[in-house]
Amino acid sequence: xxxxxxxxxxxxxxxxxxxxxxxxxxxLPAYHVVGLPDASGRESRERVRAALLxxxxxxxxxxxxxxxxxxGLRKTGAGFELAVAIGLLVAGEALPYSxxxxxxxxxxxxxxxxxxxxxxxxxxxxALRRAGVRRVIVPLANAAEAALVDGVEICPARTLAELxxxxxxxxxxPAIPALPPPSPDRGDGADSEEPLDLADVRGLPTARLAxxxxxxxxxxxxxxxxxxxxxxxxxxxxxxxxxxxxxEAALEVTRIHSVAGxxxxxxxxxxxxxxxxxxxxxxxxxVGGGSGRPSPGEVTLAHHGILxxxxxxxxxxxxxxxxxxxxxxxxVRIARQGxxxxxxxxxxxxxxxxxxxxGLGARACRCDRAQRSRYGRRLSAPLLDRFDLRxxxxxxxxxxxxxxxxAVTRExxxxxxxxxxARLCGTSWSHNARIPAGALxxxxxxxxxxxxxxxxxxxxxxxxxxxxxxxxRVARTLADLDDRDEITATDLATAGVLRADxxxx
Amino acid sequence: MSxxxxxxxxxxxxxxxxxxxxxxxxxxRWPDPVDALDAVVRSATxxxxxxxxxxxxxxDWRTFAADTRGTAAIGATVSARGTRxxxxxxxxxxxxxxxxxxxxxxxxxxxxxxxxxxxxxVAIVGTRAATPHGLDxxxxxxxxLVAEGVTVVSxxxxxxxxxxxxxxxxxxxLTVGVVATGxxxxxxxxxxxLYAQVRASGLVLSESGFGIRPEPRRFPIxxxxxxxxxxxxxxxxxxxxxxxxxxxxxxxxxGRDVFAVPGSRRNPAAEGCNELIRDGAHxxxxxxxxLLRLGCTPGSRRRPTPAPVRLPVDGDAARVLAAxxxxxxxxxxxxxxxxxxxxxxxxxxxxxARDGWARSEGGHWWPT
Numbered sequence: 001x002x003x004x005x006x007x008x009x010x011x012x013x014x015x016x017x018x019x020x021x022x023x024x025x026x027x028l029p030a031y032h033v034v035g036l037p038d039a040s041g042r043e044s045r046e047r048v049r050a051a052l053l054x055x056x057x058x059x060x061x062x063x064x065x066x067x068x069x070x071x072g073l074r075k076t077g078a079g080f081e082l083a084v085a086i087g088l089l090v091a092g093e094a095l096p097y098s099x100x101x102x103x104x105x106x107x108x109x110x111x112x113x114x115x116x117x118x119x120x121x122x123x124x125x126x127a128l129r130r131a132g133v134r135r136v137i138v139p140l141a142n143a144a145e146a147a148l149v150d151g152v153e154i155c156p157a158r159t160l161a162e163l164x165x166x167x168x169x170x171x172x173x174p175a176i177p178a179l180p181p182p183s184p185d186r187g188d189g190a191d192s193e194e195p196l197d198l199a200d201v202r203g204l205p206t207a208r209l210a211x212x213x214x215x216x217x218x219x220x221x222x223x224x225x226x227x228x229x230x231x232x233x234x235x236x237x238x239x240x241x242x243x244x245x246x247x248e249a250a251l252e253v254t255r256i257h258s259v260a261g262x263x264x265x266x267x268x269x270x271x272x273x274x275x276x277x278x279x280x281x282x283x284x285x286x287v288g289g290g291s292g293r294p295s296p297g298e299v300t301l302a303h304h305g306i307l308x309x310x311x312x313x314x315x316x317x318x319x320x321x322x323x324x325x326x327x328x329x330x331x332v333r334i335a336r337q338g339x340x341x342x343x344x345x346x347x348x349x350x351x352x353x354x355x356x357x358x359g360l361g362a363r364a365c366r367c368d369r370a371q372r373s374r375y376g377r378r379l380s381a382p383l384l385d386r387f388d389l390r391x392x393x394x395x396x397x398x399x400x401x402x403x404x405x406x407a408v409t410r411e412x413x414x415x416x417x418x419x420x421x422a423r424l425c426g427t428s429w430s431h432n433a434r435i436p437a438g439a440l441x442x443x444x445x446x447x448x449x450x451x452x453x454x455x456x457x458x459x460x461x462x463x464x465x466x467x468x469x470x471x472x473r474v475a476r477t478l479a480d481l482d483d484r485d486e487i488t489a490t491d492l493a494t495a496g497v498l499r500a501d502x503x504x505x
Numbered sequence: 506m507s508x509x510x511x512x513x514x515x516x517x518x519x520x521x522x523x524x525x526x527x528x529x530x531x532x533x534r535w536p537d538p539v540d541a542l543d544a545v546v547r548s549a550t551x552x553x554x555x556x557x558x559x560x561x562x563x564x565d566w567r568t569f570a571a572d573t574r575g576t577a578a579i580g581a582t583v584s585a586r587g588t589r590x591x592x593x594x595x596x597x598x599x600x601x602x603x604x605x606x607x608x609x610x611x612x613x614x615x616x617x618x619x620x621x622x623x624x625x626x627v628a629i630v631g632t633r634a635a636t637p638h639g640l641d642x643x644x645x646x647x648x649x650l651v652a653e654g655v656t657v658v659s660x661x662x663x664x665x666x667x668x669x670x671x672x673x674x675x676x677x678x679l680t681v682g683v684v685a686t687g688x689x690x691x692x693x694x695x696x697x698x699l700y701a702q703v704r705a706s707g708l709v710l711s712e713s714g715f716g717i718r719p720e721p722r723r724f725p726i727x728x729x730x731x732x733x734x735x736x737x738x739x740x741x742x743x744x745x746x747x748x749x750x751x752x753x754x755x756x757x758x759x760g761r762d763v764f765a766v767p768g769s770r771r772n773p774a775a776e777g778c779n780e781l782i783r784d785g786a787h788x789x790x791x792x793x794x795x796l797l798r799l800g801c802t803p804g805s806r807r808r809p810t811p812a813p814v815r816l817p818v819d820g821d822a823a824r825v826l827a828a829x830x831x832x833x834x835x836x837x838x839x840x841x842x843x844x845x846x847x848x849x850x851x852x853x854x855x856x857x858a859r860d861g862w863a864r865s866e867g868g869h870w871w872p873t
Binding site: 206396400453456 | 695837838841847849850851852854855865866868869
């Protein structure tokens, strides 16, 4: 007796449809899973058996073969268990075959027969939809997330016994819980007892401006200064001024975080992610990969958001240089035997560093040349070049008034983002920072007066072509922040000052 | 000088535990390095040292000098590198042995421009941890000096030394680097290209044999050669206790003129210079002061270069310039002092940079 159900597995951050075939035949009682399952797939026997028995459902004392097709695709996770259990019910004639025709099933089983959540439901359901499946059973805990996919009927499952009853038509499907409202916490979530606010930081007008420009225009930002000047404090408050994600971006972010098994999996992400890995992070943790199933790294988790690297100079140099390719391409490609995975990684890099090991910098540094040059070598010139905004942060003077509150700056950022969206509507670039150099004349035209100032600035700073293009993009964002169409000489000069020629060492 | 003689000189400078005093004594007795080496091999050197050299050391010398494979290798190095040996007994030796009692007995030399030693020589020395101001001063002083036909002498170290060599090279002048290691060692390694440039436009000198590694004790001993070679020594930036102060003290001991560039007492890199001035060095107020001391008439051989024209500044730019107070600052600090917005300060800084009043380096803005 054979039953076939549809399910899906994760490859990278995408789902791939999988057929779960359950065959029950005469012979010595046995249970085999074939079709490249991983360890948790092979362990499914015990969970499926206990779940069926706990739910007062029959376990056929016959030879059971489970095949996961296509046979060449490596399957991961325990998400097929629910499909196997239903297949066994059908094969054992406890359920009519008709109720499972073209039914997608996702879910892991508990020994008590409960249906447990699986990671990456959004991507999995989407893959099933594309494969033509119109009805998917998902764990109740994943139902709200699964319902984000249009064009698929979502059937939430709480327990195996209840699921059987629902499939038989003896009971109603449980209601899909509503999407919880986005969490009001706009901080990084690490210790959000006190809501963060830019008003907490005194002084540092230039750094604030750079922060706003980074939030609005997607410019990479590097703050360099001695310890205790407020670099980290400022950067940690960046999420409080970020604009909300568009629906498409939110779906993509939710999908990635769901695959990675991170919170929030039960809600549509509305705020851009803010990832702050510690400086001991390995290259695989940062850009993705790792042994077994390649998993997305911090750069992918920061997709459409911020990757904040505090103490940039303490990261391993090889790890930092691995960032260069995703910074350029917005995608990380990871090659594994027989496949290449592409993880999206379009993030804004915000970094803080001390100017040298003692941290005192330009005037009062106590490090010797060797120490400083060792430290400086960690931040390669190509990496430093990718920051549109680089500025020194010195202790603010005593008696500075409290800074502008986040709410005010955020208004400004929203205005700039609106202008930017209108400008880049119909292009593939989301931010001013991503406008290619060749398109600058069209999207960032300069008036005659500004062009003159532009030449002045380029000459004064001996800028390279790439450096001056970066300054021009930042000037565009500065004018946007000020709700102006025209770029003035002041915008260009400010953009120039915001891209200080930092040389660490 | 025959290559055999140069090889003998190179072997002598490489003897274990040889000092400049011992080498002087050796060559006073046997002025020809070949004879001196022969005496070492024959162990006939016991009587010529005061204080006497321990017999064990002389045995080490003998082992070293009698090692024919080792000396052949040194000979090969000499001919491969085109090394020459300058002896204190030669009339062309650049240091007067009568005036400088602790002169080196042998200087190994490599480079293309031996005429660099014929010109008046000025040493420009200073700290390795120099500020952008200091580096700029060293470069401009070196450029002004070589324009008058002066040879710039320094130590090929990081910081002021490198800036002095580079300033001389960029201005197309001659420069001499005196190093504390063997000539084939090239320390610090990042200066390999600077070594090559100095060899092409001057000389690299050392009193140490091939293969001698950088050791802390060798640098102060080397500094006396810089002081002895130079008619005038200029200290651009020096920390309170650093090699540049030692060079200056040697120069004073030899009765040479010492100039020091005065600096702010807040600048740790100017502390040594200010102390030197207190102790009798001339404050270097203008680059021409050095030339006048050398007896050159400034401007005589220099192509007339118009003084850089700086447009006068006014308005915000003048306020920002005043806010520097001669010290480096960040835009935030300037904005705070002038009570101006970030945009206004940025525009003022760009104007100042265009007109040559300020420049940005290492993230800070410096008045020039």
